[in-house]
Amino acid sequence: MIDLDIDMRQYDCPFIDTTDDVDVAFSAVQWQLDTSDEQLETRLIAKGVDRGALEEGLRVLRNHPNMNDCYILSKRENVAQIGTTIEQTNAMETIQQNDGYITGPFQIEDGREQWHVGFDDDEAEDRALAELERHNDYQVENRDHFGATTLFDLLENADSAMQLLEGCRSLTETERETFEVASRRGYYETPRATTLDDLADHFDVSKTAVSMNLRRSERKILKGALSALNELDDELT
Structure with a gap:
């Protein structure tokens, strides 16, 4: 298709x-x-x-x-x-x-x-x-x-994809922007290419505020990902 x-x-x-x-x-x-x-x-x-x-x-x-x-x-x-x-x-x-x-x-x-x-x-x-x-x-x-196998896989796992999507949609605009900038600047790389201090300067907020926004966005996305994984586990058992 x-x-x-x-x-x-x-x-x-x-x-x-x-x-x-x-x-x-x-x-x-x-x-x-x-x-x-x-x-x-x-x-x-x-x-x-x-x-x-x-x-x-x-x-x-x-x-x-x-x-x-x-x-x-x-x-x-x-x-x-x-x-x-x-x-x-x-x-x-x-x-x-x-x-x-x-x-x-x-x-x-x-x-x-x-x-x-x-x-x-x-x-x-x-x-x-x-x-x-x-x-x-x-x-x-x-x-x-899409080949037939790929298309079948997409349809079969639609519920799992929706769980992950809902996790992303639950982010506020500030949480999403903070998470995206941190990711683009290498905050999640090893070693880190940017720090909380750098991000705080970029957004002109405190280091604590950046940390809280990142933690909230990570928690929401992780919750969506775990829900999706649970859906996949249910389909495999």
């Missing part, structure tokens, strides 16, 4: 047009393409910079000529879960007609959309990308080629 991460700008997509006009972003959590009716049904999370931006974004989205239906499932402050039905876009039709398939959620912000698309062979991929270029603006940001 060939898996592509594509930065896409479609010229007939209601979500992209809306994020062009309003400071709102969309993340698709469920989708279903009805090829017979040439429509895409989706469940998305819409998030505005504030409540006003969310309301304006939903208004603009409903009024888009390619939007057939848009309704709110739940809403709180500047975040809403919505359901939509849109006309099939050129890009969706191109992927479908060239034996491609969606492998991950759509993410739309600032007039661009992140697509995760799969193909079974190079010929289908080349054909689809050539056709996409005629009516869309896109850039392939990442390309992975």
Whole structure:
């Protein structure tokens, strides 16, 4: 399987047009393409910079000529879960007609959309990308080629990967930045290429503050890693 991460700008997509006009972003959590009716049904999370931006974004989205239906499932402050039905876009039709398939959620912000698309062979991929270029603006940001064994291993260990991912997501912005800078500067190498004093000078905080941020980030990541290892152990026994 060939898996592509594509930065896409479609010229007939209601979500992209809306994020062009309003400071709102969309993340698709469920989708279903009805090829017979040439429509895409989706469940998305819409998030505005504030409540006003969310309301304006939903208004603009409903009024888009390619939007057939848009309704709110739940809403709180500047975040809403919505359901939509849109006309099939050129890009969706191109992927479908060239034996491609969606492998991950759509993410739309600032007039661009992140697509995760799969193909079974190079010929289908080349054909689809050539056709996409005629009516869309896109850039392939990442390309992975998975064999059957690798793909099976990824699917089988998805829960373990999520445990590790959740550990990383639990870091605060300060903890993450401190951990990343310390790693890049060689704090975890032997011998160490940087010290707590160096890091304290870099962040303009006390040595104690740097040490505490590192310990908290290490503890959270280690907790996620141990949870992932436990998941792997359960699968092997």
